[in-house]
Amino acid sequence: MGHRVPRYSSILWGVCMPSSCSSYDLEEELSQKLSGLDISVRVYNTMCTVKNVNRPYSFGKTLSITFFLAIILLLSMGTILDDGKEGATNFEKLLNAFSLKRNLRKVFDLSEAGSRVKGVDAFRGMNAFALLIAHKSMAMAHSPFVNKTHFSAVFGMPWAVIGRSAIVYTDSFLYLSGFLNAHNLFQELERKGTIDMKSRLLARWFRLFPLFLSLMLFCTYILPDVNNGPQWNLVVEEHSRVCEKNMWKSFLFIHNYFGFEEMCLTHTHQIGMDMQLYVATLPLMLVLWRFRRLGWVLLVGIAAASTVLRYLAIHWYDISMFVYYGISTPKSLNYTRQEEQQGGIAPPIKKKHILLRAPDI
Known part of the structure; x- marks a missing residue:
């Protein structure tokens, strides 16, 4: 698995060869050259790339280009x-x-609104910046010219725990979202005495889905043609293939229940959780x-059950709440699966975990 998690235990070779050759030709040649070293060679055709050769047009790519051209046309007409x-x-x-003129004014509008909670925007901004740094550090580990030994040593220092404990920032976003939703729902209940669930669910869906769709279409059909290189297929193309296969799960906001390895845009798992928790918030606030x-009995019971389930998940699956150098890939994936599902757990099937270590070079 290399589309999201860097593979420290693997030696990656980039081999340049004529475009008329195939992956099987390279595999056979390397097998012959390394036959005396008892090394098996496997060259994946999906990892091969040819410079300045774009993928053939598909229905998804045509639809994506049409979608973005329509957005650009609407932006131009609306602004003019x-x-x-x-x-x-x-x-x-x-x-x-x-x-754009109208929306930019709204973005930079600092006037106070009655439903606005002071301080929340600053707190969300700090959390977003911290998450950006955490994700950027993961992306840097993919770079072939980064000294991974030094990178791991720095990343393992005590102060670096602020980047390895991304759960603090993701859970803070969920807490803030729940707090603001409850705050707005209580205001509506004070005014109307009921909640218009249909209109709220539609508003929530239209608020999240168009931007979410734009991101998925761009990363699946447009981004792979933007660049190329030895590791472009390993990260970008591999993610594109996963998205083509599993994008429909993201459309339904249920993608966080199907495993980290097969998730389209893994960093969007929080959107699925946020949508599911929002739906659960509506009847809970009404009660x-x-x-x-x-209502208070339900709130306390759900909070207690959530705490117990998280403890059991950590205990049963031997989960680490932090990323650290030497953590096994199965253990890391178990953590991400349980974090994405937020407590939906069952007793595990015992598996043999193999610790993957970086080779001594």
Whole structure:
């Protein structure tokens, strides 16, 4: 598995050869050259790349290009035709929604709103920056010119735990999302006495899905053609193949239940959890509003069950809450699976874990 987790225990060779040769030719040649060293050779055809040769057009690629051209057209028309007035027709309202001038004003609007909670935006900004650093450090480990021995030594220092404990930042986002959702739902209940679940679910879906779809289409069909190189297929192309196969799970926001290895855009597992928890929040807040004592019993019971389940998951699967040098790949994947599913656990099947160590070179 190399599309997300760097493979410290592998020696990666990049071999240049004529484009008329195949992966089987290289495999046979290397097997003959290394036959006296008792080394088996396997060259994967999917890891081969030819410079300046793009993948053939497919339905998904055609759909992606059409989608992004339509977005660019709407952005251009909305920005040029925006006269600062509210649209009268549905088409004018649609164009206003894509106006860059109108949206930039909203992004940088610092006026206070009644439903706004002070300080939350700054806290989310710090969490986002910390997560960016944690993910960037993982991406740096893929670089072939990084001294991985030195990188591992630095990454294993005590202060580096702020990058190895990404769970702190992801869970903080879930906490903030739950807090803001509950805050807004209680305000709606005070005004109306009920929750319009249909409109809220639709609003949530339209808020997340278009941007999520754009990211998946770009990384699956556009990004692989942006560049090439010895490790481009290992990371970018491999991720693209996984997305082509499993993108439908992300459309339904259930991709966090099917394993880290087969997940399209693994860093988006939090979106699936956030959507599922949002759906669960709606009836829970309604019960808490109407039946205060029963609501508090449910809240305390769910919190206690979640804590117990997480403890059992760590105990049963021998999970480490931190990434550290020397951690086995199965152990690391067990941790990510349980973190993505947030407590949906069962007693494990005992497996033999092999510790993968970097070769002495």
